[in-house]
Amino acid sequence: MHLHTIQRAFKVSTSLKKEVLIVLGAPNSPSGELSSIAISRLDCCLGLYSKGKSVLCTGGWGKHFNTSNEAHCVYAKRYLMQKGVLENDFLACALSKNTVDDAIKIKPIVSALENPDLKIITSAFHMERVQVIFNEILKGFNCSFISAQDNLGKAQLQQLIKHEKRAIALIMKNGLYY
Numbered sequence: 001m002h003l004h005t006i007q008r009a010f011k012v013s014t015s016l017k018k019e020v021l022i023v024l025g026a027p028n029s030p031s032g033e034l035s036s037i038a039i040s041r042l043d044c045c046l047g048l049y050s051k052g053k054s055v056l057c058t059g060g061w062g063k064h065f066n067t068s069n070e071a072h073c074v075y076a077k078r079y080l081m082q083k084g085v086l087e088n089d090f091l092a093c094a095l096s097k098n099t100v101d102d103a104i105k106i107k108p109i110v111s112a113l114e115n116p117d118l119k120i121i122t123s124a125f126h127m128e129r130v131q132v133i134f135n136e137i138l139k140g141f142n143c144s145f146i147s148a149q150d151n152l153g154k155a156q157l158q159q160l161i162k163h164e165k166r167a168i169a170l171i172m173k174n175g176l177y178y
Helices: 003-015 036-048 071-081 099-111 124-137 154-174
Strands: 018-023 054-057 116-123 144-148
Touching: 018 036, 036 071, 036 116, 036 144, 054 071, 054 099, 099 124, 116 124, 124 144, 124 154
Parallel strands: 018 054, 018 116, 116 144
Antiparallel strands: none
8 A cells, every 4th residue: 555545544534523422410319329310311322332432421529419429420430331331432521510510521521532523412301401501612512412311200300391491591691601
């Protein structure tokens, strides 16, 4: 093979987008048991995963989602590895405390990658707010958004939708501060 052909093949391969599956954190119990919301997001990631794709889990600690000794992303990563995700396919965890912090902490991790293709996985009830936040903070990145299936009871789902509408209204009224 001629050097010119090798150089051209190398340029093509380095311009390919590296797919990054980003799983947003969700509640877990004080003992680290993942909530049904967290499991549905992680299972969605598993459905999209294949060897060589990168996986980034978010979630540190916070009164509203994780009061355990370990960061939520540690539980998420452990779950995914038990289901077959290879340790080498994980990027650093984003030790975030809320949705805005997810985007802020993700940005330097994915900025280190060449031409990443970001697939942000969250719940359907959370999707609108995630898109507003991520499209602002990760402006310039190729982002797509994927909804995990909501397996919640009607009352719990209605409560979460109400919370999301309030949060979006506050962003629209006050702007996004980060």
